[in-house]
Structure formats: C-alpha cells, structure tokens
Amino acid sequence: MTVIIHDLENTELQTIFPQIGKDTVLVSEKGSIKNCIGCFGCWIKTPGTCVLKDGYENMGWILSQAETVIIISKCYYGGYSPFVKNILDRSIPFLLPFFKIEKNETHHKQRYKNTFQLVVHFYGENITSQEMDIAHSLVKANAINLHATSCKVLFYQSFNQIA
C-alpha cells in the first residue's frame, strides 16, 4: 500500500497523480484536524489509536500497512507545513512508548514489524539552502524514528513540478 500525506487541494493533487490506485491511501486536509495534545493516550489508554476522534485517529494503523509513504508539503523553516506536521504529530501510535538504543541514541521501539520507504517532496518559491539542509536532517531523523527502510528528499519551486 502507498500512503500519500499532502497539503494540496484535491484538484492540485489530481494534476500530479491523475490516477490514484485502489492500493493508495490519501491523507488530505478536511478542515477538522486537531492538534496532538501530548496526552500519550495513544500509548497508555487506547494503544495504537489516537484518542482524538476527528477522522485522523488511525494514522498508526495506516502507516503499519504502508510500503511507501509519500509526503508532499510546502516547506516552512526547513520542515513541513502545519497540516502535514499535524499528521506526523498524530502518527506516534505507530510506535511503542518504550525506548531502544541504536548508534548511541535513544529511539522508540516498533509496534509493528512493517517498514516503509519515505519519500518527501518539498515545494516552495524561495526555499533557502539553509532550509534545504534542515529538511535533509529532518527527513533523515524521521526515517530513523519511524523505522523507514530508506528516505529521499526532493525540492521544487512549485507543487506542479512534482512528477
């Protein structure tokens, strides 16, 4: 399964992906998303599922089914747009609260055996070289913490350049 997390309008997404297969899950903005409130309910109350019921509570399960996760986001300060970041903040039920140490750093243990490839498309008119450096570090860190098998970062002036 491919998961596309994006901050585009549906019509804009269609220009990039005219045909979206049945095995693709789109995570799009519906105007209802709530902020993660740091309650850890997704770990200690309803393990694996966020306690905020707004249509985005199953991100942990969705990521557990993914072979590829594609993120399309406007670049802000070398990171994601608020909606995309909100989705990632709500994705921690994909992991366990417990820690492991790898390469002398602590990271959360996996809840699922599943791993995926992470591909991030950042778009924006004036992405600076400083922001690109941050974005590279961020996606690499995300890939380590989400146990992705590989990661790739690409930059565009405009979203419609994403092929």
Added chain:
Amino acid sequence: MKISIINGSPKLGKSTSELIVEYLTPLISKNNSIEVFNTNTTALNEGQLSGIICSDTIIFAFPLYVDSIPSNLLRLLIGLEKRQFPSQNIMVYCVVNNGFFEGKQNHIAVKQIKSWCAINHLIWGQGIGIGAGEMLPFLKDIPLGHGPNKNIGNAIKQLSFNILTRQGGEDLFISPNWPRFLWKVQSSLFVWYPRAKSNGLKKSRLFEQVQKNYLDNIKQLEQKGKKQ
C-alpha cells in the same frame, strides 16, 4: 525590556515546557516586563500577536514533536511572520525539550527557529536542547544546578545571562546528570506501566497492534450512527 515567552506545548495540563518557563522567569524578571503566552488551547488573538511582535526579546519554550516544531507552534510562527515585525532589533532564544535522553536530538527544531529568525530578519540569540524532558517534573524539588539538575541548571543560568545582556551564545544540548540505562528502565517502570495501569490496562496491552477488522467495526458503527 519587554520579553515575550511563548510556551509552545500543546499539552492541556502541566507540561515540561511550563516548568522550564517557571525556572527561567525569575532569573530574567528584574527590571523587565515579562508576558507568557500559552498556545495549548485556543489560537492567540490579534492583541496578543501584536504584543509579541512589539517585544524586545522573544523566547520559545516547547517540546520536540516528531523531530521538529509541534504543529500548533508552527501555525503561530507562520502567523507572526505574516504580521511583519516593526523592528529588527528583537533577540530570539529557544529552549526545546524532548522525550529521548539525548538533548542533541533537539538540534533540528533549534535550527528551524533559527531559520524563522533569519526569514524575519531578527537577531538569533541562543538555543538550548534538553533531553529526557519527561523526567524533569520528577526532579522539580531538586534545586537547579544540583544532582541530576546540574546540566539544566547551568544551561538555564547561561541562557538567562545572555537574555539579560542581549547577547548571543553557543547552542547547548544537554541531558540530565543521570545514567541513561537507569532512565530507560525507569521510564517503563515508573511512567508507562503505572499510567497504563491507572487506565485499567495490563502491561501486555501496551504492545497491541490495531487489527483491520477493528477499524471496520468502528466504521460500521460510525455509519450506523449517521443513519440513526
């Protein structure tokens, strides 16, 4: 000097960021006007945003979420950028805490605040990255600069000096003065298992994987609810 402290934690209850603000405020309050803004419930209003952009110094205290700035604070940063700062003589500092042991894992969020600072032509002051943030509330009765609070005490002291003198400083990334292996064991024994137990869950349930049929059942229930 007018100092705005922005608590970027989205937590509804007491947060580690709030504790850090409580540590820092008395050290920088003499002869200064300090206002603390919380971003955890509703978005800041126009008056509050105008107040922030007219500050001499802005300090962000927030938790690391998925290796970077949490989305609630990101929205605020974009909102502030849209308003345009009346002066470029504003110093910016940040204190980021994370759930991992190593404070250095906060370096990306510090760089993001630096990037926001550069885009808005403000003056970068200093960034502090604190590891094992969830542990700090357990240590709040130990004075800063002592025992496991030694590193954080030194970092807060240095930061407060730089804020008061409007100086920049090297970014600092620290962890508690505590063995990491012990912290790792304690986080399970004294945090996750007791919290789960208080919710009526056995240890084994924390490892549960969500099954697809469970989600199908939820969807069916939702559809039934809509029909009714």
